[in-house]
Amino acid sequence: MTPPVEAAVDRAFREEWGQVVATLIRWTGDWDLAEECAQDAFALALRTWRRDGVPRRPGAWLTTAARNRAVDLLRREATGAAKLREVAGVLRTGDDAVGGDDPDVPDDRLRLIFTCCHPALALEARVALTLRTLAGLGTAEIARAFLVGEQAMAKRLARAKQKIRYAGIPYRVPPAHLLPERLPAVLAVVYLLFNEGYSATAGADLVRHDLADEAIRLARVLVRLMPDEPEAAGLLALMLLHHARRAARLDEAGDLVVLEDQDRGRWDDGQIAEGVALLDGTLRRGRPGPYQVQAAIAACHATAARPEDTDWAQIAVLYERLARLVPSPVVELNRAVAVGMAYGPAAGLALVDALRETGALAGYHLLPAARADLLRRLGRTAEAADAYREAAGLATTDAERRYLARRLAALG
Amino acid sequence: MKYVLLICGDESAAEHADDGCGGWSEKMAERGVLRGGAGLRPPSDATTLRVREGEVLLSDGPFAETKEQLGGFCLIECADLDEAIEIAAAHPAAAYGTIEIRPLVDL
Numbered sequence: 318m319t320p321p322v323e324a325a326v327d328r329a330f331r332e333e334w335g336q337v338v339a340t341l342i343r344w345t346g347d348w349d350l351a352e353e354c355a356q357d358a359f360a361l362a363l364r365t366w367r368r369d370g371v372p373r374r375p376g377a378w379l380t381t382a383a384r385n386r387a388v389d390l391l392r393r394e395a396t397g398a399a400k401l402r403e404v405a406g407v408l409r410t411g412d413d414a415v416g417g418d419d420p421d422v423p424d425d426r427l428r429l430i431f432t433c434c435h436p437a438l439a440l441e442a443r444v445a446l447t448l449r450t451l452a453g454l455g456t457a458e459i460a461r462a463f464l465v466g467e468q469a470m471a472k473r474l475a476r477a478k479q480k481i482r483y484a485g486i487p488y489r490v491p492p493a494h495l496l497p498e499r500l501p502a503v504l505a506v507v508y509l510l511f512n513e514g515y516s517a518t519a520g521a522d523l524v525r526h527d528l529a530d531e532a533i534r535l536a537r538v539l540v541r542l543m544p545d546e547p548e549a550a551g552l553l554a555l556m557l558l559h560h561a562r563r564a565a566r567l568d569e570a571g572d573l574v575v576l577e578d579q580d581r582g583r584w585d586d587g588q589i590a591e592g593v594a595l596l597d598g599t600l601r602r603g604r605p606g607p608y609q610v611q612a613a614i615a616a617c618h619a620t621a622a623r624p625e626d627t628d629w630a631q632i633a634v635l636y637e638r639l640a641r642l643v644p645s646p647v648v649e650l651n652r653a654v655a656v657g658m659a660y661g662p663a664a665g666l667a668l669v670d671a672l673r674e675t676g677a678l679a680g681y682h683l684l685p686a687a688r689a690d691l692l693r694r695l696g697r698t699a700e701a702a703d704a705y706r707e708a709a710g711l712a713t714t715d716a717e718r719r720y721l722a723r724r725l726a727a728l729g
Numbered sequence: 730m731k732y733v734l735l736i737c738g739d740e741s742a743a744e745h746a747d748d749g750c751g752g753w754s755e756k757m758a759e760r761g762v763l764r765g766g767a768g769l770r771p772p773s774d775a776t777t778l779r780v781r782e783g784e785v786l787l788s789d790g791p792f793a794e795t796k797e798q799l800g801g802f803c804l805i806e807c808a809d810l811d812e813a814i815e816i817a818a819a820h821p822a823a824a825y826g827t828i829e830i831r832p833l834v835d836l
Contacts, residue, residue: 435810483832484810485730485732485808485809485810485813485832486809486810486811487808487809487810487811495811
């Protein structure tokens with residue numbers, strides 16, 4: 318096989334798999350058949366493109382090949398006859414547009430992602446199904462990424478597809494009046510994928526890193542297909558701005574490097590610029606939401622040339638806005654830290670202590686960790702040491718414990 | 730698609746036993762999606778039966794002693810799960826109890 322053909326099939330797989338599967342599901346209503354035919358189409362592409370060259374529109378070629386395969390398979394089984402008439406009927410009416418060039422025709426991938434992320438499915442099933450059908454990851458890869466056995470993952474996928482079929486989960490983009498409650502479920506799955514990949518450490522399975530790229534790719538598709546949804550763009554901006562810092566997040570030993578200690582020269586300027594431009598365009602619509610506000614906070618950090626250039630007053634305001642949109646004690650803690658940076662440790666400590674009184678974050682190591690930093694800056698060293706020790710006792714990962722031990726040692 | 734809505738509640742739901750459906754049944758019947766259903770007497774009036782090796786075994790009470798008990802059911806027929814969810818969400822019992830949406834076996 319010549320490398321250019323292999324590369325073309327690889328690229329087509331990344332770019333077209335979801336579209337081919339989504340279209341086949343619409344035609345046949347059969348998720349397993351759709352995946353099987355898509356797989357066969359890619360196998361055929363490897364053989365045929367080597368001989369005939371790469372077609373001008375690989376996506377259309379693959380969809381046609383998968384459709385022909387579906388017709389073949391359905392013809393072979395008696396129960397397929399009725400379905401075959403439907404598929405053939407769809408083809409005769411010319412409803413086989415590929416690529417979704419017409420803005421009035423919802424892209425099949427949108428139908429697919431809304432169905433995969435239907436709230437009647439368990440969250441882990443939504444994530445797995447999205448990765449399998451839309452992103453084309455293999456069952457073994459998904460199983461590795463989520464640290465479960467391949468058989469367990471295969472079962473989870475089969476169960477989800479069975480429920481879609483027998484519970485009558487519709488294959489469609491929800492109507493406008495349902496969108497406000499359904500879109501967040503889709504965005505949450507994409508963001509969860511991103512965080513699974515983003516929080517992967519150097520020692521962990523590399524597959525998990527790919528999840529962050531996959532999430533960004535899915536978000537790009539969502540933004541392109543739903544240009545009027547500012548939160549979709551907000552999520553993409555947020556992920557780009559986090560992803561831009563990826564190379565600087567871990568040191569050679571695989572330890573977490575906190576924001577203020579990161580080598581900002583290793584941040585990806587191109588991704589930061591893209592994230593900021595996307596966010597600016599979105600905020601101008603005047604329909605803010607949690608992802609846009611979080612992206613705005615990430616932008617404040619990403620655009621500061623040095624840690625001391627960070628606009629903490631602006632960040633404090635943004636956290637206050639975020640707390641109003643999605644009330645959460647973790648957001649309040651972040652606001653307290655920002656206030657401590659903008660207006661001095663005493664102001665921050667007052668907020669942290671008020672939060673501590675409520676008990677809402679009992680057992681959460683970042684509360685005593687934040688308190689410790691503020692106490693240290695106030696010169697209350699003994700209390701700071703106690704708080705660092707309390708935080709280390711609650712921390713859940715070795716990297717965090719090592720970090721807190723270093724801070725404690727630095728108190729002298 | 731046909732679904733049964735299983736309306737469940739804990740003991741506190743008993744105070745709603747005589748509430749009726751606040752016009753829900755009439756509205757859904759008019760819309761043409763309601764195929765039947767009824768409210769149930771409390772679990773204390775239930776008798777549970779099994780036949781084992783030809784012998785009829787009876788016990789007093791519901792088949793599972795759980796906090797949530799079945800209080801009524803409705804059979805509906807509608808386009809898909811989204812419509813079933815919308816229909817169930819409009820039922821007054823959804824506001825104090827729990828409604829399980831179960832698709833029927835398609836024969």
